[in-house]
Amino acid sequence: MLLDRVQIVLVKTRFPENIGMAARACANMGCPGICLVDPERWEREKAAPLATPKGQNLLDKVLVSPTLAKAVGSSSLVLGTTARTGGWRKALLAPGQAAREVAAALARGENVSLVFGPEDRGLNNEEITHCQRLVTIPTDAAASSLNLAQAVLLMLYECANAVRAAGLGDAEKDDAPATGRAVTAEEQERLMGALKEMLLRLDYLHGDNPDYFL
Template sequence: MLLEGVEIVLVKTRFPENIGMAARACANMGCPCIRLVDPERWDREKAAPLATPKGQDLLDSVQLSSTLAEAVASSTLVLGTTARTGGWRQALLAPAQAAREAAAALSRGERVSLVFGPEDRGLNNEEIIHCQRLVTIPTDAAASSLNLAQAVLLMLYECANAVRAFRAPPGAKKAETAGGRAVTADEQERLMAALKSMLLSLDYLHGDNPDYFMLPWRRLFNRAGLRRHEYDALMGLCRQVRHKLN
């Protein structure tokens, strides 16, 4: 499939009909996987008519997760969508920019998660922490909220275009990535937890909301595209600092 390696992650979706329409969008754009995180209601029979015949296999293979962290654990690039800006939501990408990053990751054989929040409120602050990059779809200010399936289709369309543009010409040798494989979302969360623990021990982080003050560090490592050997070195540093402090 064109977007092999891309996973659509729908968080706390309220209406199974929207899942069906998202499945149709996935089938249209060649995306093979839908993951549902703690859906409010999951009823395949209600989703099926909106998925059309092409989306039925996707509904059959829907994967359920209890948490967003679990759903994106194996991905190396996690792109979250948001209509809101400011505060926790900084350095937002346009869909085409995000799609180019996704295409580059896919070309290296990595997995990419596209994350969408509930229809009525979108992703909350605790959920966007698990997204390495945030994407916003520009709309008219008077109507900034998109239908869930519309947003899924638009993001997949941009990713499909980016993948086509990124593909090497026939016969070209695929470039090897220096430094080994990229870290997964699960590994990056472990690193953030270790870094947070170290910074709290150093009294660098303080106050009632250390997670908010960790956001600049998260953005730094999200942009860095850490490789596994860099992850190992940083985890070792955190362990040594905590050891010396104890």
């Protein structure tokens, strides 16, 4: 598949129908996997009609994870999507910019996770700490929120275009030379945890919000 090392991660999804539509989007764009993090409801029979025949296989393989950290643990690049800006949400990428980073990671043989928050509120501040990069889809200011499946489709479309532009079809990826292994998100979490503990013991991090300054 065109995006065979990319997984869609849906956090605390509320409606199975949106999962079905996301599965159809994944099938359309050659993305093989969906992982649900603590979904409010996961009912395959409600998702199935909106997945269409092409998305049924993806519904059969849906993974469910209790935490976002575990869901993205094997990925070296984790991109979170957000409609909000400011505060911790800085250096936001446009979808095309994010897609080029995805294509570069895939060319190196790395796993990628694209993370989407709940339909009603998006990713919260704690959840975005598990994402290395944040992406925002420019919309009209009067209607900034996209349907979940629409956002999934748009991001995967940009990623598929970037992969094609980089000449990374399935045949080219199969023949790509092996390079050094990239660190995974799980390993990065352990590193940051150790760094935080050390800086707290040195009293370098202090105040009411040490995570922000970290």
